[in-house]
Amino acid sequence: MIDIQKAPSSKLDQVNFDNLTFGQVFTDHMMECDFKDGKWQKPIIKEYGPICLQPSARVFHYGQAVFEGMKAYKDADERIWLFRPDQNFERINKSAKRLAIPEFPKEYFFNALGELLKIDKAWIKQGFGNSLYIRPFVIASEAGVSASAANEYKFMIICSPAQAYYSGEVRVKFSEKYSRAADGGVGFAKAAGNYGAQFYPTNLAKEEGYQQIIWTDANSHEYLEEAGTMNIFFRIGDKLITAPTSDRILDGVTRKSVLTLAEEYNIETEVRRVSVKEIVEAAEKGELKEMFGSGTATVINPIVGFGHKGKKFELPKLEDSYARFFKDKLMKIQYNEAEDKFGWRYEVK
Incomplete structure (x- = not known):
């Protein structure tokens, strides 16, 4: 089960989709799931916004943080597609394991990501080159500065609309x-x-x-x-x-x-x-x-x-x-x- 708390209003009409800077604009919602007491808790989809961490959160001191990069695409029939998401899921858990972060359950990952994309479907624009960039990430959220792996973590997914990526001559x-x-x-x-x-x-x-x-x-x-x-x-x-x-x-x-x-x-x-x-x-x-x-x-x-x-x-x-x-x-x-x-x-x- 996923706890869904919809944003009271959308920022969609404030965005110029013809002039997007990659990774600067984010959708209305995000996914958040905490690891504590030895297990991952119920995922929550809620309004995109700041998160609260103690200054002693271990991510700030020992760099326990991993992430992934994915995209969602919308075809001519308004259907939403991901590209090889199983590979991203396997890789973020491989990354997590190397940094002593608990692996994230597969059903949580796919169910939460699917619900998030359906809620923010309007942010995925049709057209060759348009997409929704998806950033799953995990950080050590436990307070404390002893040099050891944390016991508490925060897994999140945020999304950003993207245009055809072109960085000029490289x-x-x-x-x-x-x-x-x-x-x-x-x-x-x-x-x-x-x-x-x-x-x-x-x-x-x-x-x-x-x-x-x-x-x-x-x-x-x-x-x-x-x-x-x-x-x-x-x-x-x-x-x-x-x-x-x-x-x-x-x-x-x-x-x-x-x-x-x-x-x-x-x-x-x-x-x-x-x-x-x-x-x-x-x-x-x-x-x-x-x-x-x-x-x-x-x-x-x-x-x-x-x-x-x-x-x-x-x-x-x-x-x-x-x-x-x-x-x-x-x-x-x-x-x-x-x-x-x-x-x-x-x-x-």
């Missing part, structure tokens, strides 16, 4: 000093601290004219791993290459979907370690055709150039780019405009 810098994650760490988890630690080196890269960093391995900085908040793909000739997932690299839902589609359409792929040297040499020889990132917010984000050791490289502009191909295929499945032979769509009824 150029990236290959990291030579900073690392996103190390062996045995929490790189595979969507832990809040992973992202907070990225901001400073990313700001340094922005000062040099880049929009993102491609992180390299912590041991040698010789192998490319992830791009900012995205998994990264390289096209050398007609071959698509990406790094394998590990305890340093996030197991991206979009990433694994691209690999499945590549196999379906007979595009040769290799999942292996990718060296900085290999990519630089391929660019110098004109064999590096494309680089692109994949992730929930952007789906596929083409990269037009990169920099390494003070040298800059520009990539060719292709009419038949893999980036464009995969983005079109994925979005047509997400919006129920194409056959879903993989069973990736999940209808919210």
Whole structure:
């Protein structure tokens, strides 16, 4: 059972849906569920608004916080769809386990999310590129500053309407000093601290004219791993290459979907370690055709150039780019405009 407390009025008529800034506007309702006395309590859907935490809540002191990113889509018949939500559910619990946070029950997750989306259905706009971004997250809410895992947590889901994500031309810098994650760490988890630690080196890269960093391995900085908040793909000739997932690299839902589609359409792929040297040499020889990132917010984000050791490289502009191909295929499945032979769509009824 879910306790539903509807907002007395809607903010919907105050929102300009033609001019949305990603992640700045939120829907009328949110889901909240507390873990205490050793178990998850009844989920509550209530009006979106501030939450009350003690200054000593452990999330502020020891960073016990994990999150997910998902989207809901509305098709031409007003039906609501999610894209591979089982993967997000499994991953948030995998992240939670790594940070000693109790796992969230599957029925709570899907039932509460479904009810939240039905209540705020009007916020999901039709049209290719329009969506509702969904942010589930868990934080340690117990008061106390002793350095140990908390005994109380708060699981929440908030939602934000989104337009087609476009960040302009993206150029990236290959990291030579900073690392996103190390062996045995929490790189595979969507832990809040992973992202907070990225901001400073990313700001340094922005000062040099880049929009993102491609992180390299912590041991040698010789192998490319992830791009900012995205998994990264390289096209050398007609071959698509990406790094394998590990305890340093996030197991991206979009990433694994691209690999499945590549196999379906007979595009040769290799999942292996990718060296900085290999990519630089391929660019110098004109064999590096494309680089692109994949992730929930952007789906596929083409990269037009990169920099390494003070040298800059520009990539060719292709009419038949893999980036464009995969983005079109994925979005047509997400919006129920194409056959879903993989069973990736999940209808919210």
